[in-house]
Amino acid sequence: MTLKKKFHFGERPAPDTQTEAPIALTADDEANLDAYVEKIRETVAILRKEIEAINKGELEVISNIFEEKSKILKWLELRTPLVEPFLNHDAARQLKVKEHLGELKDYIEEDGIMLSRMAVAARTILREVEKVSNRNDLGNIYGKSGKKMSANSSGDTGIDREF
Numbered sequence: 001m002t003l004k005k006k007f008h009f010g011e012r013p014a015p016d017t018q019t020e021a022p023i024a025l026t027a028d029d030e031a032n033l034d035a036y037v038e039k040i041r042e043t044v045a046i047l048r049k050e051i052e053a054i055n056k057g058e059l060e061v062i063s064n065i066f067e068e069k070s071k072i073l074k075w076l077e078l079r080t081p082l083v084e085p086f087l088n089h090d091a092a093r094q095l096k097v098k099e100h101l102g103e104l105k106d107y108i109e110e111d112g113i114m115l116s117r118m119a120v121a122a123r124t125i126l127r128e129v130e131k132v133s134n135r136n137d138l139g140n141i142y143g144k145s146g147k148k149m150s151a152n153s154s155g156d157t158g159i160d161r162e163f
Helices: 027-056 060-086 090-095 097-137
Strands: none
Touching: 027 060, 027 090, 027 097, 060 090, 090 097
16 A cells, blocks of 8 residues: 655645735645755855955865855755745745845855955966976977077087187
8 A cells, every 4th residue: 555645835834815925834834934044144154254364364264164165055056946936935034044145145155255266366376387387398409488498509608719
C-alpha cells in the first residue's frame, strides 16, 4: 500500500478574507521565517567580517570564510521559495524580513566589489610577473623597458679599442 504524499499547502487553513494576508501561516511557515531571518543575520555578520578583513589586509580570512559563506548562501537560496510567498504577510513585516534582505543585498554588493577588485589586482600582478619572466627567459632580447633590444647592442658593453 502506497501512502499519498502530503503537501504542505494542503494543511493550510483557509485565509481570512478580513486580513491582508492571502495565505494563513502555519507553525512551519513561522519557523521558516524565523530561521530565514536568523540565517540572513549570520550571513551579514560573515560578510561584514570578510569586508573588515579585506580592509585590514588580512587576506587569509577570505579563504577561511569561503566555505562557511558558500554553505550559508546555499541554505538561503534553497529556503527562499519557502519564505517568498509570505514576504508581505504581517509576520514577515514584524520580523522585518525585507529590511534584512536589503541589508544582505548591500553587503553582498560591497563584498562582491571588493573581491572583484582583488581579482583584477591579482590578474594585473600575474601579467606583470609573466612579462618579467618572459623577458628574462628570451635570452635578454628585451631590455628593462620591455622594448626589443637592437641587434648591435649585445648587452655586453665592450671597450672601443680604437682611440
